[in-house]
Every structure is written in C-alpha cells, then in structure tokens.
Amino acid sequence: MQITINYKTKNRLIEKLLEQENISLLEKRSMLGKLTFKKKEFADIYFHSGQLDNEVIENIQNTKKIIVNSFTSQNQLLEELKIAKEKIEVIYPAINIEYKNPKEVKKNLCEKLEIDSKKKIIFFTAKNLKSSGVREFIDIVMQLNFKNMIALITGDNKQITNLKFQLSKFDLSDKLILLENYEDIDELFLAADVFILPTHTKNFASNVLKAMYCKCAVFTTANNASKEVIDVFSTMEHPEDRSMQFKIDALLQNKEDMKLIKKQNRKIAKEYTLEKALLKANNIIATL
Numbered sequence: 001m002q003i004t005i006n007y008k009t010k011n012r013l014i015e016k017l018l019e020q021e022n023i024s025l026l027e028k029r030s031m032l033g034k035l036t037f038k039k040k041e042f043a044d045i046y047f048h049s050g051q052l053d054n055e056v057i058e059n060i061q062n063t064k065k066i067i068v069n070s071f072t073s074q075n076q077l078l079e080e081l082k083i084a085k086e087k088i089e090v091i092y093p094a095i096n097i098e099y100k101n102p103k104e105v106k107k108n109l110c111e112k113l114e115i116d117s118k119k120k121i122i123f124f125t126a127k128n129l130k131s132s133g134v135r136e137f138i139d140i141v142m143q144l145n146f147k148n149m150i151a152l153i154t155g156d157n158k159q160i161t162n163l164k165f166q167l168s169k170f171d172l173s174d175k176l177i178l179l180e181n182y183e184d185i186d187e188l189f190l191a192a193d194v195f196i197l198p199t200h201t202k203n204f205a206s207n208v209l210k211a212m213y214c215k216c217a218v219f220t221t222a223n224n225a226s227k228e229v230i231d232v233f234s235t236m237e238h239p240e241d242r243s244m245q246f247k248i249d250a251l252l253q254n255k256e257d258m259k260l261i262k263k264q265n266r267k268i269a270k271e272y273t274l275e276k277a278l279l280k281a282n283n284i285i286a287t288l
Contacts, residue, residue, distance in 0.1 A: 133198030
C-alpha cells in the first residue's frame with residue numbers, strides 16, 4: 001500500500017522514509033487546484049514539530065496518524081486540539097552519528113587545539129546560540145571552582161564573531177575557546193565530558209540526545225522537551241539555575257559519578273538511533 005507523508009520541518013528520519021518505494025511526499029495543491037476548488041488532500045501521516053498554526057492544525061486534524069518528537073508535544077495536542085491519544089505517536093529525534101572511542105577522539109582534539117588532554121571539556125553548541133542559553137552557559141562555567149577544565153563553544157561565523165566582540169573586554173583564554181564553523185561537530189561531542197544547554201526554547205533539543213549518545217554528562221532546562229530523557233539531577237529549573245554551579249563542580253570532582261552518568265546516558269541514547277526510529281516508524285505505517 002502506498003503511504004503519503006507530510007511535514008513542516010524535514011529531518012533525517014523523514015529523508016530515510018522517503019527513500020522507501022511505498023512512501024511518498026504528499027503533493028502540494030497546484031494553483032489550478034485551488035482555483036477550481038478541488039478537494040484538498042491530506043497525508044496519511046503528518047510529522048509535527050514546532051509551533052501550531054492554522055495550516056499545521058488543519059493537517060493534524062485530517063491525517064490518519066500524527067508523529068511528534070516528544071510526549072510534551074503529544075500532551076499539547078491532547079490538551080489544545082482534543083486529538084484522540086491513539087492517533088498520536090511519539091518518536092524522539094533520531095541520532096545519526098558514527099560512534100568512536102571518546103578517549104581517542106579527545107586526545108586528537110586536544111592536540112589539534114593545543115589543550116591539555118587531562119582537562120575536562122565542557123561543551124556548548126546550538127543553531128541559535130542566544131536563545132539556547134550561551135550567556136547562561138558562560139556564566140555557569142566562569143563560576144566553577146573546578147580549575148582543570150576548558151569550555152568549548154561552537155557556532156556559525158556570524159554568531160561566534162558577535163560573541164567574541166561581547167567577550168573582548170574579558171580575559172577568558174584559559175577557560176574558554178570559541179570555534180567558528182567547526183567542520184566536525186561530532187568530534188566535539190565525542191571529546192566532551194559535559195554538555196550544558198541552558199536553553200530558553202521549548203522544542204526538543206536533539207543535541208541533548210546526541211551528547212548522551214557520545215557519552216557526555218548532560219544538563220538542560222525543564223522548559224525544554226528533551227528533559228524527558230534526562231534525570232532530575234541533570235535538569236535545570238530554568239536557564240539561570242544557580243544550583244548548576246555546585247552540581248557540575250561536584251560531578252567534575254567525582255570520577256566515579258562522572259563515569260557512571262556517562263555510561264547511563266549512552267545506554268539511554270542508544271535506544272534512539274536512526275535505525276530504531278526507522279523501525280518504529282515502519283511499524284506505525286504497518287498499522288494503517
């Protein structure tokens with residue numbers, strides 16, 4: 001049976017599904033179709049992420065199955081649109097990264113960036129640095145008592161240049177490295193010990209799962225849907241949560257706790273690979 005899908009934001013899972021012969025993207029209505037009042041068609045499956053607008057709501061109400069990337073999003077549809085729960089399926093953002101030995105990756109990165117490999121690496125990255133909490137990240141890092149660490153921030157050229165200008169009055173060279181358009185971001189995730197994302201945004205931050213998969217200790221905010229995959233210890237009440245300094249200091253000083261958390265995070269994240277997401281999506285399709 002031929003299945004049609006539609007979406008607002010494309011992701012790797014959707015790309016893989018569209019490679020299958022039995023799945024196609026719903027064709028958009030032509031101008032002629034609109035003018036002749038031809039009945040509007042809707043996809044069998046609609047992938048929803050982000051904000052609700054009139055077009056999204058129309059697609060959600062008329063599709064057979066809705067796939068969302070978090071239970072937070074599912075609950076929003078249940079509460080605001082009164083959609084039947086059995087119509088909504090949750091598939092977390094899929095991880096598609098080649099896993100390599102973090103110790104080896106860190107060793108090579110430290111040589112490249114001329115960092116002492118014994119230092120703990122605290123990492124931050126996002127598409128939008130400001131809304132994802134770059135200022136709060138820097139505040140947390142600068143207040144840490146643990147000295148044997150270095151913070152890395154990477155982003156596009158424009159955002160990093162702007163950040164460099166804002167920080168130019170401070171001497172942070174021994175604590176912070178800013179990287180513009182870093183070619184292999186996966187390398188940074190694999191080399192990092194801790195990933196902190198004090199984000200203001202609500203949509204699931206896929207970098208949280210990516211960092212967990214790469215064996216990082218992870219901290220993010222309770223307002224972000226990615227809180228669903230982390231524990232209470234790793235959850236910030238808000239982007240400026242002052243308890244983070246003490247939590248991260250304690251973790252950096254306790255090798256056994258750090259090792260345990262890294263191991264647990266990777267175990268959790270391995271459940272959300274692209275292969276497993278594809279299998280789950282095809283199982284959903286099989287029920288139509």
